[in-house]
Amino acid sequence: MGKEEFKSVFTTELFNEIHTMIEEKILSMENTILLLKHISYYSNIKRIWIEGFEGTSLCKRFEEMIVEEEKKKEEKNEKLLADLCECYISLSDDYIPKLLCICVSCILKANLKKEGNEEAQKEVEMALLSLSNLDVLYFVEQKQYLNEIKEIFKYRQEHHNLTRLAYQSAWEFLIYRLFFENSLEEDFVNELHFGREAARELEELTRNVDWKKKEEEMNKEEAKEEFALVRWLQTCESCFLRCSLWNEEFVGLINSIVQVFRSAKGNYKEISYQCIFLLKETSIRTGVEIKDLMKSGAADAVLEGIQQPTLEDEMINQFLEFFMNLSKRLKREMDEAMDEAKRKIIRRRVFDKLEEEGYEDTIISFHEIFDFLKGIRYHKLSFDIYYYLVNV
Known part of the structure; x- marks a missing residue:
């Protein structure tokens, strides 16, 4: 079923009709819930908003x-x-805050430490997928989700009880919270190890994908590795947009993205583009040092990609932006190094002058500086004025 056809079927009239069937005992609540869960699962997978x-x-x-x-x-x-x-x-798009708080806490608690057969794992997958689309949660307090989501991550990392899609959905849920809760970054990066976990997922998926298959066959079945790979790349994009903290594990994550790009560039344009877009985004982030981009192989991958004979303009633009960002940052680092060298020379001259003329005259001259600071000309002072003041 296509997107437009799907939206044309599941309308206000249909949902009201389903309620009438419940009232008239034609449809049980159990079957209604089962129907709605499958509708919502499909809409979430296909990114169709009902x-x-x-x-x-x-x-x-x-x-x-x-x-x-x-x-x-x-x-x-x-x-x-x-x-x-x-x-x-x-299925909702306009939540009652009180109900949303109840729902988030309830769903997470219901799916803690769940193991079992394939059917049970599918239920967990559907539940966590529903949470992954909650991009508006600023009124939900951390106590209503943080401990539970941490337990879900840690239990999965130890017991591997979640499907790839369920695990990715749980990360997506938490990443959305970073936008409103900066205090979560430390837990996200250093306690839960997003960089390490995302790198491992991408590496395993890269090994399992049939890269010889044609791109148009990629999304025919939701459970296929290609689909999970695309969603994990989207999760990395969400992370790079919302998380400013950085550690060594992210270097490994960039390297995993590079490996995906090298595997996909011959046949999968969508995945190739997404990888290059992610590499370009990392080149913008001030927390990512240039040495990290070199160590991870990002610069080498972009060089390889730009030499391909058949490139679309949009892809070329991402390649060029990557190198432009690196060039700007290198120039800025050089300028800062030169400025620092100049400041050191000036400070040395000031200190030599102090020793030559004596501290008493210098202290008297400070009164002139303080008077200047009180005046209307304070905006003309260098931001680096503190470099030239000496405590005596």
Whole structure:
């Protein structure tokens, strides 16, 4: 089913009709939830936003059921609550803040340390995929998701209980939170090791992809390695846009992106372009040192890519921007080194003058500087004025 056809089927009228069928006992709530979970899974996979759910009688019924189930002290049906929450956040686009807080916490708790058969893993995958599209969560406090998402990451890293798509979706969820919670960066980079984990996922997927297959065959089945690879590259892009912290593990991640590019450049234009775009983005980031780009092989990969005989303008633009960014940064570093050398010479002359004329005259001259600072001409002072003041 194509995007437009999908959107034309799942409309406000259809969701209201489903609610009528529930009221008339034609459709059970269990089957309704199963249907909606599959609808939301497909829409999330294909990046199709369903616009007809909000305000329907079915949506209102789900909102009421979530509140009622959450209020229960005893005999609370945790699975029902998690299913309701999953459907609500997957199909809605205009959330009630209180309900969204309940849903995020409930879904994460329901999927902690889950193992089992393929069916159970698929359920976890669907749940985490629904969370991965929540880009607006600034009103949800860290205590409602942080400990649970950390446990999901750490348990997976130890037991490998999540599918690749589920694991990627969990990372995507946390990356969106970085935009509003800068304090998460330390946990994200150094405790949860995103750079290391993303590099490993890309390396394993690169080995498993059939690079001889034609590009148009790539997304025919959602579970294929090519699909997971594309989503992981998108997750890396989200990280580079939102996370300013950097460590050595990210050098390994850039190297993994380079390996993906080298494998894809002959046959997969979409993946090739995405890799080069990511390398270009790293060349902009001030936290990434030029030596990291050289050590990771990024510069070599761009040189290899630009020599290909058949390149589209958009790809060429990314190649050129990479080198332009490197050139600008190298020039800036050279200028800063030269400025520092000049400042050292001037400071040496000032210190020599102090020794020659004596400290008393210098202290008296400071009064003139202070008067100047109080005047309207303070904006003419160099930002480096503190280099020339001496504590006596």
